[in-house]
Amino acid sequence: METNVLKKVDIIFDITDCDYLKILDRCMSKTQDEVILDIIDSGLKGRGGAGFPTGLKWKFTKNEDSDVKYVICNADEGEPGTFKDREILDRVPEKVFTGMAICGYAIGAKEGYIYLRGEYNFLKKNLQAKIDLFNKQTIEKNFDFTIFLRSGSGAYICGEESALFESMEGFRGEPRNKPPYPTIAGYNWKPTVINNVETLVYVSMICNLGPDKFKELGTKDSRGSKVFSVSGDTPNAGIYEIELGMPLEQFVDAFGDGDTKAVQVGGASGHCVPRKNFNDTIIGFEGIPTGGSMMIFNSSRSMYNVLHxxxxxxxxESCGQCTPCRVGCQQLLKGIEAVKKGDRKPSYLEELKKLALTMKSAAKCGLGQSVANPFNSIIDNFREEIIY
Amino acid sequence: MSKYLVNLKINNIPVTVEEGTTILDAAKKLNFSIPTLCYHEDLSVAGNCRVCLVEVSGARNLAASCATPVSEGMEVFTNSKNVRTSRKHVVELLLSEHNADCTKCFKNGHCELQDLASAYRIGDHVFIDLVKPKDKVIDISSPSICKDDSKCIRCQRCVRTCAELQAVSALAVCHKGDHQRISTFLGKPMHEVVCTNCGQCINRCPTGALTERSYIEEVWEAINDLGKHVVVQTAPAVRVALGEDLGMELGTRVTGKMVSALRHVGFDSVLDTDFTADLTILEEGNELLRRLKKVLVDKDETVALPMFTSCSPGWIKYIEHMFSEQLPNLSTCKSPQQMFGALAKTYYAQRKNINPKNMVVVSIMPCTAKKFESGRPEMRDSGYQDVDYVLTTRELAMMIKQAGIDFSKLDEDGYDTIMGDSTGAAVIFGSTGGVMEAALRTVYEVVTGREVPFTNLNIVPVRGMEGVKEARIMLKDVKPDFSYLEGVEVSVAIAHGLSNAKKIMEAVRDGKATYHFVEVMACPGGCLGGGGQPIPTSPDIRKKRAEAIYSEDEGLIRRKSHENPEVLQIYKEFLIEPLGHKSHDLLHTHYKPRKRY
Known part of the structure; x- marks a missing residue:
């Protein structure tokens, strides 16, 4: 397998040679299909965690026949241990706006929305002022695309794209049945591209420097770099942009405190990797993908407490509508408590693992489906800590 | 325009269905039954219980068959290992948050979750019991509906029923995660919120979370009290549905057996709400004519048209809450149940020499809102509470079973006299459009001296299950007394289900529709689909009940309310004339606005 050495890069927050109005001009001198081809060619995959190829998403939406289409920037950054979007929106929001406008041009949307996490309301004032300026400048360019800002209300589930649409439409934030997918019926049941904040920044970078420049970084399956939110038992907590495709071992060498026992890759809904697997684990779509959250635990931490x-x-945070997630989460929680207390035999953990697998295949959305990731990886690797 | 056809395989058997068909419906076509809980034919698709999961080749996850449309070349497995394991897990999870005290439950034997638990042989609780003690406190504040959160499996059928069919939204989902629950506004008790008591939520609740307030024990108590004379009245729609709960085929008419059973159960007088249904037509028909005269002749602008029917207590409470400015449009007639109660404790008591103080009036109704209605302060015109207890069709079936009566073997029997006779016009009160049809049969004949110009008296345009129906009937060559109606085309509308009523109300309010007379029934299909009728309900079940109602009408000799001999007799002996003083005192009332929240 192709692997990289850990390489820190500086693209996202770099503002030299980055006149976003010029980037827009350059894009609009190309056809819509050419822009989409550039994005497809770059190999950019969604940076929110799921990793769907961005260009394909745009292509599907562009191909839909509809008067009204939308671009939505998912800034409902709720995954525990993730805090990169906050920084991006604070420091380089214009790059995000530009990415949205490029997408709007490419798919034929006239409206873009930023769905901002409720807890990030402190960013609102500054962000709104910058949006107003950007909107003014696009009007002056005769480019019909307007960005609006919407606030979430603090529910984790509203980061799930269809729950986000429901929330934006004024309903309870509950995921929808799929199909139809957002590219066909998203916000207001119209074709919609919904991209993560960071994805949109890479879009403007690709349009600025070309897809080849982006492809220079990363591996075959994981092109480009990624912003990581590093937290936990590390002397270097913070935000780092790193090339994709590195082994976890190198990451731990760079960020661990020398006593790292496990790394939770991808937040609460991600996988827990124990020390013995650090060297075999690639951070990228060919290994363990992540929305950016890297939580480092040293030997002083109880993995029972972490899982709990x-x-x-x-x-x-389950929305509560579907049975596997609403009840399953409660059973997993009460289940490990019962095993810890001795009310249930250790073998009950096997029942719970089976339940987690049912949740993975039976839950309605990504939330319930991903609970098995931390649950089974922690139970498998730290069974003693759960029982004793 | 024909839809594209899609070819797929279910359990390796090829099937071709129209584009847009769900896997669930495609499987039905091949007679593969897939269990469901949150799915209901009358409602939008939720896909949240996850009981109907199936495996689709090549898909990462299992698919909810109720919510997943078929696609070309799809290969579906409804009974794979993965499906069975997951489905069993789902049922086990639901049971772990469900208060499974089945033997005490009103829905014991009629519970969809119980059926699944039984089918999957789920005995020992695998998972930890999650029922919260506070959820075991049952809300019995409403005289109509009991809400037991400990039995709730969050399928949201009630929520969708209340919002989609009834446009009321008394029940909604609140909170999330482990705190998610089905709640009233601010968690207030049921009797304090905007609930019309229609009971449609009960009809669609798969478990015992929503049930009627039962008064079976109170009724047994009255029957067993030798000092009480217990009168029972039976609503039109009960006789075409009761059989369903007593092992008989859907759509069987059981009027005669029901009367026998009521005698066996021990009621002292077995009488018919149909009698007061006929009476309602005479009162309401004359009220309509009086209103038309005031508008057309006297040019009285204070008289409200269109006139709305007032038989359905769910509808009454809805208009009180939601369209109170249109209360003057409501007919002042009480519902047939309440007319019956007021007359039972006056007219019937006098003629039969019974002290009304010792009389207990019990109604058998397809309805839960009638339980609320009987307790309304407006309904005490006899000097007592006019109707003492209201039982649903389901409760009567339960009493018949408790009494050990083999219903199907009973002989047919007839009602007692002076308030037991009825016509076909009264029978069709049980179906949407029936009150309108009965009224037109009488009003047209009173005004013109001729029968309504429809073959065999069947006014087909007002029948059927469309949500809103409209019809017009021209009045020509009228009798001299009604010369002001010569050439008037009477315009009527019918709505069933409150979301349809809302459409009419908004059109009338905004001046977009001009009707003379509007029939509204709170429940889909009218009373035959009432909240007190046997469970389950579906469009097909309601259609069968409607067919039974119309065939009962066709089989009767007298099919016009004004030909009911006992109605003629009560006017002669007691009420004197429609809209007279006695009628005013006993049969009419006014309603007051209620808050919208």
Missing amino acids: DYLEFFTE
């Missing part, structure tokens, strides 16, 4: 926290989080 995650399960409490999911139990509370």
